[in-house]
Amino acid sequence: MPLYHSILTGIAMGDGKTHTAYKRANTSKEVGDRAIEELCEAGVIRLDKSKKVFTTWEEEDGEKISNKLFFTSPFLRFWFAFVSPLFKGVRDGDYKEVKERFANRESEFIQLTFAELSHEVLKINAKEDPIKEIGSYWDNEIELEIYGKTASGKVIAGISKYTNAKMNKSVLTKLQEDCKKAKIDADIFVLVSKNGFSNELKSLKSESIRLLSLKNFKNLV
Structure with missing residues (x-):
């Protein structure tokens, strides 16, 4: 589905925070949350909550901190960062855009x-x-x-x-x-x-x- 693809691409190339992924996918929190739940159930991604102390995963003092999303496989992250957004060229055997995209974002991508x-x-x-x-x-x-x-x-x-x-x-x-x-x-x-x-x-x-x-x-x- 286009929504899933947009969210996964946003996770792959963003900071992993839910609000960033929703913004990149141009979707609401409500719709995004449902999509994330389904993607987690499918084993594509996992969701981590910010923990400011080691004894709890709960938010403190009502402070709203975005959750983070991580791919369960490094290959999936690579796919949605560099291959899926440029799939037409890859399908046709043209890898120029993929190579350029990776060259420009290599350090940023490898950081995680x-x-x-x-x-x-x-x-x-x-x-x-x-x-x-x-x-x-x-x-x-x-x-x-x-x-x-x-x-x-x-x-x-x-x-x-x-x-x-x-x-x-x-x-x-x-x-x-x-x-x-x-x-x-x-x-x-x-x-x-x-x-x-x-x-x-x-x-x-x-x-x-x-x-x-x-x-x-x-x-x-």
């Missing part, structure tokens, strides 16, 4: 997968104090790619970036400021970078400030 793999790397490396739960954090002001809790109760907050630029101290400073704004009392700050870190940031590495780069991902293979 990179963040999810970061979660797995953290779980593998946390042997002394295993990670009890991990995901992402978002509210109406900030987003953190990494938000977790260890078996001993330590809170983890972090940033994961798939970019060619090295991370520097300003990224850590912003992470700490965002945690303070969100009232997240983090015990461990994690920075995950595709292309490494500045020397200044490396000098700050400690048990409470952890830096992970691509070489740490080899444990996933």
Whole structure:
């Protein structure tokens, strides 16, 4: 159906928030909610609610925070981001638009997968104090790619970036400021970078400030 296709394309190329997907599909919340329910039941996508604390998934103080939608398969996300919107050309054997679209949105598209793999790397490396739960954090002001809790109760907050630029101290400073704004009392700050870190940031590495780069991902293979 056109509505489903529009919503799925919106999820694939947007920030995953329900209101963004509905806006891209030019549909109302009521109609969109019904479509999302059916797509979740069909196993195409899953819906996650923002959790500002680990003890509840409920909204706090009546604050309305959009849910997020995720594809259950990376292939489905790729399909609705790059293939389905340009299906006529693909069907006819013309892949020019698909290649151009992917080249222009590659880093943005891979970012989510990179963040999810970061979660797995953290779980593998946390042997002394295993990670009890991990995901992402978002509210109406900030987003953190990494938000977790260890078996001993330590809170983890972090940033994961798939970019060619090295991370520097300003990224850590912003992470700490965002945690303070969100009232997240983090015990461990994690920075995950595709292309490494500045020397200044490396000098700050400690048990409470952890830096992970691509070489740490080899444990996933």
